[in-house]
Amino acid sequence: MKQPWLLLSLALVIVILIAPLLAPYDPMATNPGEALQPPGAGHLLGTDALGRDVLSRVLHGGQRTLYTAALATVVALLPGVGMGMLAAAAGGRIDAALLAVINAWLAFPALLLALVVVTLLGVGLQQVALATGAALIPQVARVARTAAIEVQALPFVSAGRAAGGTGWWVMTRHVLPNAAPAIAAYAGVTFAYAVLNSAALSFLGLAGDLGVPDWGAMLYEARVTFRAAPWVSIAPGLAITCLVYTANRAADRLIETRQW
Amino acid sequence: MPLVRRILWAAIVVWLTATAAFIALRLLPGDAIAAQLMDSGADAAAIQARRDALGLNDPWTVQYIRFLAGLLRGDLGESLNSGQSVSELIAFNLGPTITLAGAALAVAIGLGLGLGLAAALPGWRIVGGAARFAISLGLSTPIYWTGTLAIYVFTVQLALLPSGGAGRLSQLILPAAVLGFHTATGVARVVQHSVQSAAGADFVRVARAKGLPERHVWLRHVLRAGLLPVTTVIALQAGFLLSGVVITEALFVRPGLGRLLLDATLRQDYPVVQGVVMLTAVMYVAVNTVADLLNRLLDPRVRV
Numbered sequence: 001m002k003q004p005w006l007l008l009s010l011a012l013v014i015v016i017l018i019a020p021l022l023a024p025y026d027p028m029a030t031n032p033g034e035a036l037q038p039p040g041a042g043h044l045l046g047t048d049a050l051g052r053d054v055l056s057r058v059l060h061g062g063q064r065t066l067y068t069a070a071l072a073t074v075v076a077l078l079p080g081v082g083m084g085m086l087a088a089a090a091g092g093r094i095d096a097a098l099l100a101v102i103n104a105w106l107a108f109p110a111l112l113l114a115l116v117v118v119t120l121l122g123v124g125l126q127q128v129a130l131a132t133g134a135a136l137i138p139q140v141a142r143v144a145r146t147a148a149i150e151v152q153a154l155p156f157v158s159a160g161r162a163a164g165g166t167g168w169w170v171m172t173r174h175v176l177p178n179a180a181p182a183i184a185a186y187a188g189v190t191f192a193y194a195v196l197n198s199a200a201l202s203f204l205g206l207a208g209d210l211g212v213p214d215w216g217a218m219l220y221e222a223r224v225t226f227r228a229a230p231w232v233s234i235a236p237g238l239a240i241t242c243l244v245y246t247a248n249r250a251a252d253r254l255i256e257t258r259q260w
Numbered sequence: 261m262p263l264v265r266r267i268l269w270a271a272i273v274v275w276l277t278a279t280a281a282f283i284a285l286r287l288l289p290g291d292a293i294a295a296q297l298m299d300s301g302a303d304a305a306a307i308q309a310r311r312d313a314l315g316l317n318d319p320w321t322v323q324y325i326r327f328l329a330g331l332l333r334g335d336l337g338e339s340l341n342s343g344q345s346v347s348e349l350i351a352f353n354l355g356p357t358i359t360l361a362g363a364a365l366a367v368a369i370g371l372g373l374g375l376g377l378a379a380a381l382p383g384w385r386i387v388g389g390a391a392r393f394a395i396s397l398g399l400s401t402p403i404y405w406t407g408t409l410a411i412y413v414f415t416v417q418l419a420l421l422p423s424g425g426a427g428r429l430s431q432l433i434l435p436a437a438v439l440g441f442h443t444a445t446g447v448a449r450v451v452q453h454s455v456q457s458a459a460g461a462d463f464v465r466v467a468r469a470k471g472l473p474e475r476h477v478w479l480r481h482v483l484r485a486g487l488l489p490v491t492t493v494i495a496l497q498a499g500f501l502l503s504g505v506v507i508t509e510a511l512f513v514r515p516g517l518g519r520l521l522l523d524a525t526l527r528q529d530y531p532v533v534q535g536v537v538m539l540t541a542v543m544y545v546a547v548n549t550v551a552d553l554l555n556r557l558l559d560p561r562v563r564v
Contacts, residue, residue, distance in 0.1 A: 100269070104276035111503030112537050115525045119533050120284060123526075196402055200507055203404045204522060219404060223511075230412045237405030245400035 002257065005250035009188075012246055016062035023056035027212050036229040046231040049224065057218060058235045064214035065199060065240070068129045068207075072194035075133025076140050077187060083137070084144025085179075088152060089171050099145075102138045110135035110193075114201055123208040131206075132198040136190050143186045147179035154178070181254070188251025192244045199240055215240050263553065270549045277541040281534045282327050336535035341527055346535035349520060356426040357516035360439065360508065361501055363432055367440025368447055368501075369494060373487075375444060376451025380459070380486075381478075395452065398445030403504055407438045407511045424513035435512040439504045443497050450493040455486035488558060495551030502540050 024044075031051035039046040045054040087098040105113075110132075117131035151157065152175060160170045199216025201207065207217050215236040222232040311317055318326075330336065336346035378384060378391035414434060415423040425431045458464065459482045467481045468474075506518035517536055524532035 100272060101276070103269075104273045104280070106499075110499070111506055112521070112540055115506070115521060116281075116284060116533060116537060119525045119528055119530065192400070196400075199402055200404060200503075203402070204507065204510060205526065216402075219402075219408070223408070226408055226412060227416045230409075230416075233405065233408045233412075237402060237408070240405065241397075241401045244402075245396065248396065248400055 003250065003253055005246060005253050009246045009250045012243060013066065016066050016243075019059035019062050023053075023059040025053035025056040027052060027057040027060040029053075036225060036232075038229070039231055045235045046229065048222065048229070048232045054232055054235050057212070058215070058239055060212045061214050061218055061236065062239065062243075064125065064212065065195060065216065065243070068125055068132070068198045068202075068214060069191055069194040071126070071129035072133035072136065072198055073187060073191045075130055076136035076190050076194070077183075080137045080140025081144045081183060083141040084146075085148050085171060085176065087141070087145045088148035089167060089175070095145075098141075102141050102145075105138035106142075110197055111200065114197065115206075118201070118206045123206050125207050125214070128198050128201045128207050131201065132194050135197065136193055140183075140186065140190060144179065144183055147182040148175050150182075151175045151178045185251055185254035188247050188254060192247040192251065195240060195244050195247065266549055266552060270545045273545050274542055277545075278328065278331055278538060279324075281538055282324060284534075331538070336538065337531035339524075339532050340529045341532075346531050349532060350517065350535060350539060353515060353517050353520045356514055357505055357509070357518065359426070359432065360435055360514065360516065361505055363436035364439035364443055364501060364504070364508075365494070367436055368443035368497065371440060371444035372447025372493075373451060373490070375448035377455065379448065379452040380455035382459075391448070392452070395445050395448045398442055399449065401442075403438065403442045404507050404511055406441065407435070407508065410434055410438050411512075426514045426516070431514075435508045435514060439501070439508045442504060443501055446497050446500060447490070447493050450489060451487070454489045455482060458482045458486035461485065488555070491551045491554050491558070495548045498547045499544055502544065 029052060031047070034043070034047050034051040035049055037043055037047045037051075043053050043055065045058065048054055048057070083098060083102070087095045087102075090098075113135040114128075114131035117134055118127055121127045121130070148171075157170060157174050160174045165173070199214065199219070202214055202216030203220045205217075205220055207214065213221060218236040219233055222229075222236070226233045334347055336350070338345055339349060342349075375391045375395055378387050379395060381388065411423040411434065414421045421434050422428075422431050423434065463485070464477060464481050467477045472480075505516065506522055508514070509516045509518035510522055517539075521533060521536040523529075524536070
């Protein structure tokens with residue numbers, strides 16, 4: 001068990017994927033007669049303002065949170081790693097120019113950048129994922145650049161060049177595979193940010209009308225009634241915290257073990 | 261001249277940000293602004309007149325130069341919704357936001373240093389463990405959720421503090437505490453790592469080998485080196501603070517820049533979004549540049 005938190009995160013992902021099968025009720029079925037019931041025998045986590053079962057909604061909503069955050073992570077990783085590797089490989093002026101772009105990008109606080117993207121592309125789940133991911137690109141680029149520069153200094157890279165390898169070949173066959181563990185560890189951190197930030201955008205009402213909401217949008221809906229029925233807020237918030245906490249711990253652990 | 265170079269870079273970053281904001285606005289499907297006006301009941305001739313007045317029919321280069329010139333004069337255009345000047349809207353909303361951000365920053369520095377030191381100092385098993393747990397928890401909990409819980413406990417259950425509005429001190433406590441706590445955990449994590457790594461550094465081993473008392477080693481050597489990055493972290497946390505302000509103001513129904521930005525986003529009021537984003541980018545760059553220069557002043561190792 002060298003990576004307990006990594007296993008736990010994977011287990012959590014599997015649970016979230018099969019969770020809808022475990023839901024006792026239809027997450028969308030309204031029942032005005034049972035509105036705002038506290039947690040109890042009939043509804044383990046209580047009901048919301050429309051009498052919908054909170055447990056079933058949390059179990060269904062996890063998939064959307066996971067989908068949005070995973071999509072955002074991919075959106076952040078692909079261009080981020082590309083930019084970082086390019087900067088490291090090119091060096092000199094191109095590196096300096098890319099670094100300036102990365103820094104300017106970082107100067108945009110993540111949520112503000114996301115709000116701009118949503119202003120341009122409109123409200124929706126994909127837009128939220130794109131906005132969240134776009135804001136995380138510069139951080140990934142910086143980590144990938146540093147990792148690639150470290151690997152490039154190692155002797156086997158010079159050996160690959162000396163053997164007549166082209167720049168592209170050396171980067172994809174030698175540098176990228178050896179920089180991958182550092183990037184993978186940072187992907188965990190990126191995912192944790194993506195969960196928090198995409199849920200924050202949903203909470204601000206930018207995910208639009210979803211049918212079954214994700215956890216952030218559930219918190220947004222629960223805002224109206226949480227004074228009378230705090231359980232409608234507590235369940236999805238706790239779910240977000242668990243997911244982010246395990247992702248963060250798994251990433252920390254990966255980063256620590258890489259250092260030895 | 262590191263000072264001149266640093267300021268030049270900051271100016272370039274701000275210019276890149278402004279250009280990105282300009283391009284983003286022009287990338288909009290041509291009639292998005294017209295559609296916006298149509299919703300508010302304008303006819304085709306009025307829209308055309310408006311486009312002319314806004315200068316949207318001029319060539320891009322002219323628009324770009326006019327945009328930059330406007331920025332230099334502090335003219336950020338007009339709101340599409342109310343026709344008010346964006347600079348006025350910002351000036352009107354700046355006060356409550358600065359109050360909130362300032363109070364939250366004070367909480368963040370105090371609490372962040374306390375938590376970070378408690379987590380890093382040796383010999384405090386239980387306190388240190390609790391501090392480390394609080395830090396991880398704060399980094400993993402959504403701010404809008406802690407805020408909701410805080411309102412539930414302090415407003416609904418205990419009826420101690422109001423949950424919304426701005427102006428009175430009692431209305432500031434909850435939002436500043438919530439935003440401050442989340443900012444503090446980011447500060448605390450860096451303080452903890454920095455102090456721990458300073459404690460293992462060679463100059464600390466030398467200090468011990470010289471026979472200095474442990475108290476002296478910690479106060480004069482470990483903490484002095486370990487607390488240096490704090491200025492940088494606090495500057496970096498300014499970005500978090502700016503994002504957090506948007507959420508905190510929405511949650512606690514406070515007037516301010518965050519609310520202005522969010523409302524403008526939902527109504528697609530582009531000039532207002534652009535203006536607020538420009539302002540925050542400038543503030544962020546300024547804070548980071550100052551922190552960088554301060555660091556040079558405090559740490560002889562960074563002076564090149």
